Amino acid sequence: MVELRVNGVVQQVDVEEEMPLLWALRDALGITGTKYGCGIAQCGACTVHLDGRAVRACQVAVGDVGHREITTIEGLGTPESPHPVQAAWIELQVAQCGYCQSGQIMSAAALLERTPDPSDDQIDRVLSANLCRCGTYPRIKSAVKLAAQRLQGG
Amino acid sequence: MSIRIMSLSCLLMLGLASQSVSAEVEEGAHDLSVELKPGGSVSNADGLAAWDRIYAVVSHPRCVNCHTDEGGIPMWTDDELGGTRPHGMNISAGESRQGREFLECETCHQTSTRPNTMPHAPPHAGIPWQLAPVEFLWFGQDSKTICEQIRDPRRNGGRGGRGLVEHITHDASLKGFIAWAFDPGGGREPAPGTLQQHLDDTIEWVAAGMPCPQE
Numbered sequence A: 001m002v003e004l005r006v007n008g009v010v011q012q013v014d015v016e017e018e019m020p021l022l023w024a025l026r027d028a029l030g031i032t033g034t035k036y037g038c039g040i041a042q043c044g045a046c047t048v049h050l051d052g053r054a055v056r057a058c059q060v061a062v063g064d065v066g067h068r069e070i071t072t073i074e075g076l077g078t079p080e081s082p083h084p085v086q087a088a089w090i091e092l093q094v095a096q097c098g099y100c101q102s103g104q105i106m107s108a109a110a111l112l113e114r115t116p117d118p119s120d121d122q123i124d125r126v127l128s129a130n131l132c133r134c135g136t137y138p139r140i141k142s143a144v145k146l147a148a149q150r151l152q153g154g
Numbered sequence B: 001m002s003i004r005i006m007s008l009s010c011l012l013m014l015g016l017a018s019q020s021v022s023a024e025v026e027e028g029a030h031d032l033s034v035e036l037k038p039g040g041s042v043s044n045a046d047g048l049a050a051w052d053r054i055y056a057v058v059s060h061p062r063c064v065n066c067h068t069d070e071g072g073i074p075m076w077t078d079d080e081l082g083g084t085r086p087h088g089m090n091i092s093a094g095e096s097r098q099g100r101e102f103l104e105c106e107t108c109h110q111t112s113t114r115p116n117t118m119p120h121a122p123p124h125a126g127i128p129w130q131l132a133p134v135e136f137l138w139f140g141q142d143s144k145t146i147c148e149q150i151r152d153p154r155r156n157g158g159r160g161g162r163g164l165v166e167h168i169t170h171d172a173s174l175k176g177f178i179a180w181a182f183d184p185g186g187g188r189e190p191a192p193g194t195l196q197q198h199l200d201d202t203i204e205w206v207a208a209g210m211p212c213p214q215e
């Protein structure tokens, strides 16, 4: 039994310590906003936060999470009170099929937490590891800039 | 890998150039056997031969690919990728050498002592993934250049001969990057030899006065 703190709630999960966090979230806890794309850190679809830092959940063994707080797309904001990154995404209608988007949003939110006013180069480099088969990259970039502006009170 | 707890504070004798010094060296948990040699007990020729074996390790892709220049771009080596090329995904580790300015290395490369088992997945080690400091430039460098850097305390993190040996044992106790290079998992080619041989070669080279090839 492993204890995980997910979106502010302590959960007991009956899985092997080696299980990737992504599997525990989706299959054991039924938290399915975090997506599986590749399982080898090549796509970014599974991005969640551990203590506010973006990680690929397919690469984190459940037994290595420890006391760190896990935040998934479900815990970032709510429909009534979306995170500024989620609000910018809705405003600019970024998503196409949507499959990659929870990973994109989690990466963008972690970026802005650390770098409130990112350069174009920083946005490109951080989000280059989040793939989007629908090619929504230009809208993603605009939404990151809009969210950055909002977060800085602009 | 089985871990043997070595004695916490063993008195070790390690030679530096022509003088030998005694020092208390604190050992953590690793499975290496450390047999230090007095300075001057190894000939220059044997020291140079030990260096050649060290160079075969430190010039291997498992090592040089994260000892890159101030551009901060790690390298990938994989026969399926056609040899060596810059890390995919537009990665730069930045001045921090840990990707703090961009995408942190730890986003994908977790800090974990678990074995690396998944082919094509980002490897992990027991310490936070990062590039070596920029003055430890090894990628594309010849034997003489790397040798002179490693023995220069101004460019090796302030280490004398003893410090270089401790660097290996300390890394092993953390399952760090040196240990990882010999057991990279995921189908990757390991650095040549074993970690124990690399440690023994370093002890030999240090006891010979850290000789470097002339060209």
Ligand code: FES
Residues within 6 Å of the ligand: A035, A036, A037, A038, A039, A040, A041, A042, A043, A044, A045, A046, A047, A056, A057, A058, A059
């Ligand atoms: S599923 Fe984790 S990065 Fe693709």
Ligand code: FES
Residues within 6 Å of the ligand: A095, A096, A097, A098, A099, A100, A101, A131, A132, A133, A134, A135, A136
């Ligand atoms: S919106 Fe379809 S993969 Fe990104």
